[in-house]
Amino acid sequence: MSARGSVASLARRCLATTARPVVRGDFSEITAGDLETFTSILGDPKHVVTDADDLLPFNRDWMNKYEGKSRLALRPKTTEEVSRIMRHCSERNLAVVPQGGNTGLVGGSVPVFDEVVVSMARMDEIRSIDPLAGVMVCQAGCILQHLDETLAREGLMMPLDLGAKGSCHIGGNISTNAGGIRYLRYGSLHGSVLGLEVVLASGEILDVLKPLRKDTTGYDLKQLFIGAEGTLGLVTAAAIHCPPRPKAKNATFLSCDSFPRVLETFRRAKADLGEILSAFEFLDKESLDLATRTFADVKNPLEGSSDGFYVLIETSGSDEAHDAEKLQSFLESSLEAGAITNGAVAQDVTQFRAFWRVREGVPEALNTHGAMYKYDLSVPQAQMYDLVEETRDRVGGMAYTVGYGHLGDGNLHLNCVADAYSDELSSRIEPFVYERTAELGGSVSAEHGLGQMKASCIGYTKSDSAVEMMKLVKRTFDPKGILNPYKVLPSSN
Known part of the structure; x- marks a missing residue:
């Protein structure tokens, strides 16, 4: 067995999490005395939320994928109030879920059972x-x-x-x-x-x-x-x-006829644009088509282009003329070398925003479907799109598969959308996506976290010894396990 354990055993762990919810930990339940204590700490009953309807935003994520059963949300204003809340929760063995804007994608800020939600919304100074x-x-x-x-x-x-x-x-x-x-x-x-x-x-x-x-x-x-x-x-x-705000920003939207050409364009951008290169995003034709079909305000800047891949590059610096000269030189050499087939440079703020609207429109368009299988992966750049094509082949016509992401740091957003979730479609995608990511030496979470969605899948990326060390750190800082249970690390329940 490898340091990460066999792929088969990891798959069983992930599928077990998907098919059977974890068991509630041995935590206390909220009592009237707890509510009195929390009201005393926060000084106003309106910051002690117990009404079922008022608790809905705290119990659900924005995708309506995860839903908890918390019966209490607290809204502290100061660090001292948070400290007093946690002191009481520790004494009473009450599980706690810290919650910010609740915009996560893996259920990390949503209760699993009846944990106390501690919202940071009022701590905005x-x-x-x-x-x-x-x-x-x-x-x-x-x-x-x-x-x-x-x-x-x-x-x-x-x-x-x-x-x-x-x-x-x-x-x-x-x-x-x-x-x-x-x-x-x-x-x-x-x-x-x-x-x-x-x-x-x-x-x-x-x-x-x-x-x-x-x-x-x-x-x-x-x-x-x-x-x-x-x-x-x-x-x-x-x-x-916080870095200085750039005095000059520009964006260019490019087309490439293959993913290797996208990689070549990235190599050239790093060499030719150097210190002014601030973003390098890629999206496939399927992503672009979905966004333009879904939203009237999303337009292909290269209208009529039928290439398979598109690149959005942003530059930021302190001298507009200098940056424009470097960008023009990069575009000319890339076009001459065949790395890109076409391109457009934003001429004003309106076009700049229109270019970025294309990229931002992709995840928004995906969210309009009844079922969305969303994966945030770190994959070696050379093999990044292989995973998209392999997944597309596996699901066939059962789902619409797209690939886009932050190519500059090897972050792939792989998404499969359909009208509804189904066991057959789910089994085509998972654990295949995690297995292939592991085989490629990647990470099952690049920037979204693990939350409750991937807690039992950490072994695809981290070795058994690393996971055990993390558990030791967890026990040291949280010996009762009351902080955001059932998240990040595999549950022992």
Whole structure:
């Protein structure tokens, strides 16, 4: 058996999770005394949500794929309130689910049973912005788009950009180590997050919030909570390094006749555009066709093109003339070498937004179908589209299969949509997608996290010894297992 275990055994674990829900842990149930305590902590009964109708948004994800049975949602305003909540939950052995904007795709912020939901929505204060250092300190409930708009007034920007930016919370972004389209230029949140304030399962407040770019004093504890999906602690505030806002931005939409040509275009873009390359997105013809069919405001910038692949490149820099010259040189050499067959450069802000509207329209169009099998994978770039073609062959006419994603960092979004879910279609897709990803040396989750969807599939990517070490870390920080149970790690129930 390999270090990750046999593919067959991993498949059985994943399918068992899909076919049979996990068993509720040995946690306490909410009592009238608990409600009195929480009301006393929050100071206002309206922040102690118990009405069934009012609890629906806390119990369901936005895709209506996951639904919990929580009978209580709490809406704290301060870190001290979160600390007191967790202290009581620890004493009473009450399971807790931290929740931000609830925009996740793997059920990580949705209760499985009757866990207490701790919503960060009211924790939306920007504590400080240092324009010189480029550092912002804010609470976890701040909405990503609002942060970016506020930073714009200081000539700065958030180092990440997501489709859900209008509703996702920065605390949730950090807890899932969200990626997005700026990853190529600015890297992951493991590098951008300088410090964190975290409430542990016991209620203790861990303060590692120093907004310093360099600090080598001991273990870098904040890294444990980035991507932990709330299973080790509740992120309540963060210090984030925010890069200067570019003075010049442009976008170009290109067509390629094959995926190897897409890869060649990426190689050329890295070499020719260098420091101004900020995003490199690809989508197949199936993705483009779906978006243009679904939305009237999504238009193919290369009308009449019938190539199989399209590329959206964004550049950002400080000198518009310099950037335009580099972009033009790149386009001419790529066209001459046959890497691209056609292209269009945005001439103004309207066209810039229209190009990005194409890319953003793809996931929106997918969401209009009755059944959506959505996979977020890291795959070696050279084999990235092989997985799409193999999956398309397996499902045949049972589903419409598309592939798109952040080629610059090897992140593939593989999606199969149909009118309705079926056991036959599900069995065609899973565990095949996970098995092939493992065989290619990839990861079953690139930026969406594991949540409850993939908790038992972590072994496709991580070795048994790595998973055991993660369980040890979990037991150390959360010995009672009350923080976001049934998520991220395989359940022992």
